[in-house]
Amino acid sequence: MERTIQEVARLAGVTSRTLRHYDELGLVRPSSVGAGGIRRYDAEALVRLQRVLLLRELGLGLPAIARVLEGRADDAEALRAHREWLRQEQDRLARQLASVEATIESLERTEEPMAEDMFDGFDHTRYKDEVEERWGKDAYATSDAWWRGMGDDERRDWQARSAQLGADWIAAAEAGIAPDSDEAQELARRHVEWLAGIPGTPGAVKEYVTGLGELYVADPRFAANYGGEQGAAFVRDALRVYAEAHL
Amino acid sequence: MERTIQEVARLAGVTSRTLRHYDELGLVRPSSVGAGGIRRYDAEALVRLQRVLLLRELGLGLPAIARVLEGRADDAEALRAHREWLRQEQDRLARQLASVEATIESLERTEEPMAEDMFDGFDHTRYKDEVEERWGKDAYATSDAWWRGMGDDERRDWQARSAQLGADWIAAAEAGIAPDSDEAQELARRHVEWLAGIPGTPGAVKEYVTGLGELYVADPRFAANYGGEQGAAFVRDALRVYAEAHL
DNA sequence: CTAGACGTTGACGCAACGTCAACCGCAAGC
C-alpha cells in the first residue's frame, strides 16, 4: 500500500519538490526507494508528513519541526515559544503600520502649503535671522541653496522624515523613558544623522548639538516641534548625553 | 566636506557593509571615489541615504525604494500599496496566532484523558462495531494496531490535527461560505489527506469519502464533531463536490 | 520502437545584508 510521490503530493496539497526537499532534510523519508531512486511512501510516512504540515501551517521553521519530530523537543513547548514570536511580530507590524500611516498622512498634508511651510521642521533654517546670527550668513546661504535645489519629492520626503523624527521624540518623551536609555539615545543618533544631512551646518559637532538642545528648550517656536517645553527638555538631555558619549 | 564610509555608517546607524551594498545596487552612490576605490560621501549623498532609510524603516523593499528614488514611482503611492501589504500580514499573523493557541490548548487538554479519549476525533475508528460492520474487521484491526504503535507525541499531534480540522470545518460552516468555494474545497482536500493517513481505510476513494459524509450527517455522534447536523451537512456537501472533482 | 508522462539529481534564484577571506595603503613605533 505505497504511493508515488505525485499521489502523496496531491493528497497533501504540496508539490513533489517539497517532498524531495523534506527527504533531503530528513524530515519525511520515503518508506522505500525503488529502481532509479523512485520514492515510495506508506501510511506511516504520510502520518509523519501530516505532523510536519501541521506544524508548518502554524508557522514553525523546518529546523524546529525537525527537533520536534526527532523527539529532541517538546511540541507544546516549541509552540509556546513560537507563540511569543508571533506576538512580537504582531507588535512590530502594528508599529510599522502606524508609522506608515503617519508618513502617508504627512506626505499628503504637506502637498498644498508647500510655499508657506517650506521651512517647516527645519530648526535652524526656519528663522533666517537667528541662523545668520548664530552660525553666520554663509551657513544660511548654503542651506537655503541646498533646499531650493531639491526636487519636490525629495523635499516632501525630507519633511516627512523631519516630522517623523519629531513625532518619535514626542512619543518617547510621553512614554516617560530616561534620556540616557537606549531608546532615547537611538533617537539622538537619528537626530544627529538628520542634522548631518543639512549642508551648512557644523553637523556632528559636540558644541553644535548641545547648543541646539538648549535652543529647543529656550525658544517656544522650536519647543512646539518637540512637544512643548517638557518634550524639548527631554530632547536636550538626550542630545547632551549622546554628544558627550559619541562626539 | 566629504566623509569616510565609517563616519557615514556611524551617523546613519548602519554598517559599512550596508553602504557598499547600496552602492552596488545603485541606491546610494558615493559622491566621489579616491585612490584604491575609497568611497567618499557628501551631504547630498547623506540626504539620499536618509530617504532610503526612511522608506526602509517603514518596511519597503529595496527595489521599491529604488523605483521611488529614480522618480519612477510616487512615494505616497508606494506607501499606500505597502500599507495594504502590512494589513494583510497583520491578518495572517492574527489567524496564525489563533491557530497556534488553539493547538497548544488542544495539546494540553488531551494530555490527561489519554486512555478514555484515545479515539476521540477518529471518526471511523471511534466506534469499533460500526467500523467493522462497514469496512470489515480487517480495517479496524489495522487502524487499531497503527494507533497503538504510535508514540505519545505522535498521538497528541494527531489529535491536535484532528481537532483543528474539526474546528476549521465549524468555522467555515459558520462563516456561511459555499461548499464548492475554494476555501471549503481546501478543507475537503485536507480532510481527505487526513483520512489517507489512517491505515486500514480505503483512503482517497470516491465512494468512501462521500459515504463518510453521509455518515457524519446521519449519526449525531459524528455530527457533534462538525458543529451539529448543520455543520455535518456542510462537510458532506463539500466532500461530495471534492470527491466528484478530484477522486 | 518511440513518444510522453513521470521520475531522478544537481544547481541557481530570491532579500538584505552578515561574515569571513585575502589583499592593499597609510601612519606610528622599533
Added chain:
DNA sequence: GCTTGCGGTTGACGTTGCGTCAACGTCTAG
C-alpha cells in the same frame, strides 16, 4: 626599513523554503 594595526577594498558564501529550469533515466501505451 620593517612590523604592527587600523581601515579600506573586492569577491564569495550563508541564510529560508522551496520554485524553476536543465539534463537525463524509466516505465507504459500505442
